[in-house]
Amino acid sequence: MTRFAARFGSVLFATLLALPARAAPPAPKAAAPADAPAALTVAPKLLHFVAAPSPASLAERGEVSVVLSIDIDEQGAVSHVEVAESGGDDYDEAALAAAKQFQFSPGYAGTTPVPVRITYRYRFRMQAPPVPTPAAPPEKSVEEKPAEPQPVTVPFDGRVLRKGDRVPLIGATVEVVLDVPEVDPKADKAAKAAAQAQLAAAAPAFTAETDAEGRFSFAAVPVGRHLVRVGGTGLVTAQAREALRAGKALTATYYVEERTKYSTTVRAARLRREIVERSLDIDEIKRIPGTQGDTLKAVQNLPGVARAPFGLGQLIVWGSNPADTRVYVDGVYIPTLYHFGGLRSTINSEVVQSLDFTPGGYSAEHGWGVGGLVEVETRKPRTPGYHGYVQLDAIDGSLLIEGPITKNLSFGLSARRSWIDLFLPLITPNNFQLSPVYYDYQARLRWRASSRDDVEVMIFGSDDAIGVKTKSPNPQLTAQFDSHIFYHRLLARWEHRFEGGASLSITPSVGFDVPFDFGAQLGNVELSAHASLVPYSLRSVLHLPLAPFLRLDAGLDFEGSRYGLSAKSPAGGPPVEGEEAPRTFGSGQLDGTGTVYVHQIAPWVSLPLTLFDNKLTVTGGLRLAIFSLSGNYDFPGLSGVGVPASDHFNHPYFGLEPRLSVRYDVVPQFTLKAALGVYHQAPDAGALFGPFGNPAALPQRSVHYVAGFEVNPTRTLNVSVEGFYKELRNLLVRGEVSGQPALVNDGIGRVYGMEVMVRQQLWKGLWAWVSYTLSRSERKDHPDTPDWRVFQYDQTHILTAIASYQFPRGYQVGLRFRYVTGNPYTAVDGSYIDLNTGRYQPIYGPIYGSRLASFNQLDLRFDKIWTFRQWKLAVYVDIQNLYNAKNPEAYQANYDYSQTQPIAGIPFFPTLGIRGDF
């Protein structure tokens, strides 16, 4: 008796057609241009498969196929399905209903997610019958005629998994070649090769494709010794001999290696909307030399990003202050991208799915900063099965584990802790030792509530503590310094994909930060300051197709915070950009507290309009930035400053932020682009306290202008060139006149330059990029100042060249070379002794009137990966400053400033790491 227990669908990407790329609406009816497939570099992958119910007639028909034409939008959602080849009404209807619920990873043309039309064969197949129990041979009867010999068959099924991490491979082809002869092991080489070639060419008797879980199944395969071939696009064909015996079903698992590792990166479902956006391939950038495999540190190698001194990892983008660049993790702002000293990112690279960097001119979806934009999207935990890794190197150790909890609920946990504090004292040459300790963690839950709804909850954070202690045995020398900085975030995100291509995401978050917490005892002088921040935010984003040529993007962007400060210190304030020494405002010994509330909310709308066969995309946007700055402070002991020692303040500010971007594909390989936008940034909360700043401080304002072009000479080679100009207004600078607050919004700035990026994506084992920026960033501390001065981090030339080559057998070697103009600094022209204290005081020359010598450095990285069936082992050596260049990062002076010596940056610094992935 035959019974139909279930059915399964199989995938066949018979055709992959990239629909018009770049912000095109999901237009199911738009015809694909004949040459469009050439632009598609990463095909969509089926992430979520929905089984269709089997019509009753399947029992009679055995196997039925329905060929579907599926349109997939830039987010990987199914926007339209139609039947291309009918399998019958019942089957068509069932397949259509199921396919509409599929979820794919987006297809990519280069780095751009594009709408894609695929042909999909949905197979209804009768599942394997139960294995017949061999019956006892019937007793022979004289009358009975011998039966016709029937081939004995058994079921054969199994899974195809990616070698190393056991990720199910969807759409892999499994072929069974019957009764292949054994290759004689004693045969000569030529004979063996000929036999192998013959095997490779042998026609299969049975063929199947793996489903969404990597499963395949053959209902009945004759017993015997057969060859099983497993392959497919991007896979290294593997083959195995299997012996099928009568009465014994065979279930096998095949581990298959992927051929082009870097093309398998699954990107977050998001829309490309920026004119100058760098999207980084996570697997690729993990192996950039000098970054110790840290994904986020790769941003520092992109054009438009200046080099931070000592490799501290600050993001100095297009001549802006580091604090002007906004970093978001899943849409939630984080204050610190790097741990102490830029050693590591505060977000584990392994949970990062995509990273997009926009130096300026970005769309209305984002604001609150006048610098660049970094968007980190975390990936969903890997399922099925449990996965993870453990990594150890000289700096820290980290681990991750992830997997399913239920069918639709998965989790991910990761953590990292430094141990550099254990051995740093051994190599610190001077009398003072730093004792940095950091850790970070990420815990995620992802629930697939329905085929159209995803809910994610994530809690993550970072903690840096640093102590400075003297190694001197002299007990009379008392000096200590302790600092503790951390942030924690809890976010929840709900994403809903509407039928027809619209989508909505809502992300609330809350956190707790300590931006700084330090106490210092310098002889008899005690300083202490403690700041805490409770940030909260809500971000909602709607993408709504209005017409084939028009989409509405809109949302609400809210960020709020409560900033508390308690401080004990002499009146005054730390230096701001352009100052070398702390400043004195008012007098007295401050000992007080204050609280500042910064609330900023921006409704925004953006309309991407696509014209002329999608060659022209014009995106107009508008953002209304509303700020509310309020608070109170009480610093008794303050006098002589232009604001009261205790005060309440509350003032709103409104800023209209129009944004416009244009892209025009002159030919498929050449695109012109331009953008402009207005941006506002709230003053730092600490700057609103009267003793140190100005309770009436206004947000900074900036206008970005960008224009450039992109050339794609080949599928994997991309060249982009941009020129930029940036105006800065309302910068907070020192008040110059008695009676003014300590900070006033008098500063202005301008930044101009150009940048080039040549990027070779993985091609025959090679990937490389060269980025170059030529720029000038200038400031005037007061509008009537006659001359512009350079910005603190102005760097005329920034050149980064990276190349990496994959050798066979898991070897990879990479090089990175950097050349950067030295940072400006304010030289000391002379000094005098303060005879009331015995200490020397410097007399400074023109602000940033001198420059450090240029920086050059070569880094090398070597990776070796052993890929086993179920896990991978990697060893890497990352060497910074291969030829030990003595790059001056600063100068140190003697007691009276009459002599100086350069302080060199990172010396030859090798890091050895080991890592296991399962």
Next chain:
Amino acid sequence: MTTKSRCAVFSWTRALPAALSLALPAISLVGGCSGADFDPAYYLNGLRILAVKAEPPEAAPGDEVTLRALAVDFDEGKAGKPITLEWAWCGKPVIYGSSDLINVDCLQNETADYLHTIGSTGGTVGADDAVTFTMPTLTNEQLGLPDTTLGVYLAVRVTARAPGLKAGDPERQVQGVYRVRYHVPQSPLAPNKNPSLRGVWMLPDDLDAAENPDGGVSDDVSGLTPLDEGTPLAATKQTPVRLRPLYEDGSIESYSVLDGNPSDMKVKTLTETLNTRWYATFGVLSPASNGPDRPDTSFGLEERAPDEKGTLIDLYVIGRDERGGTDWLHRQLVYR
């Protein structure tokens, strides 16, 4: 024991997070920068102004003030050339918000209408001639903001000049700024007085380090050996010596500052903190600057020892309060 000098780090401190940027100057203040090979500040080898003492250290407008400077010029332990000191007070206010002690124009110009010459003195090592001037009446703008001790000051520039070390070398010059505390006529508070150094004693080797576990210092000098300016004690390369300065009674004064909101005119009383700085023509001092709780220093000759036995080693001890009060002592050791 470190011999690295204090050093200043500039040009990159703001590259760091706020807290760390505060740490770095702190590190440099208390004594070390990686890899630096500078002479320490306490090592006297060249033209230096070490201290200025005003009598009285706080004066009201119209009061006469006598100024003396301790300026030295050593060349490898030997007294150098004659020193000329030029004195002037400056009436140009400091730039608003600046933490400068004096308007830089007062240092970079030889003559200006805001520069008022007081006089000049001269001598050799430790020039001790005095100049006298009358405290002028200053405007609020000239006085600037009060410091944490509620004091305002008149900035006096002192320039020390000495001929070049070799014939044909250019004249050498260093500058210092001493701020004479300005006694506001209406102030009911008592003016500051200079502290008075009683002497310096050598501590025996076996003195228990836990003599003052809480850091306090005993005035009892029994069992201690005084350093006498006339009969220098021996110092050897092998054994560092511990030195302790003591102040005369009454050196530590009390003074009042505003407490809380200035408009409330509430005051609180603070006690002066005396700071001692050490200088030497040879050897190693550790620490070279210390407060009242742990005033002892260690003097050793494991580095920068004289070439010849019998060489005299000059020690200068400067005592200061935080309101401009100053005193100093000169002592000698002999290298054995």
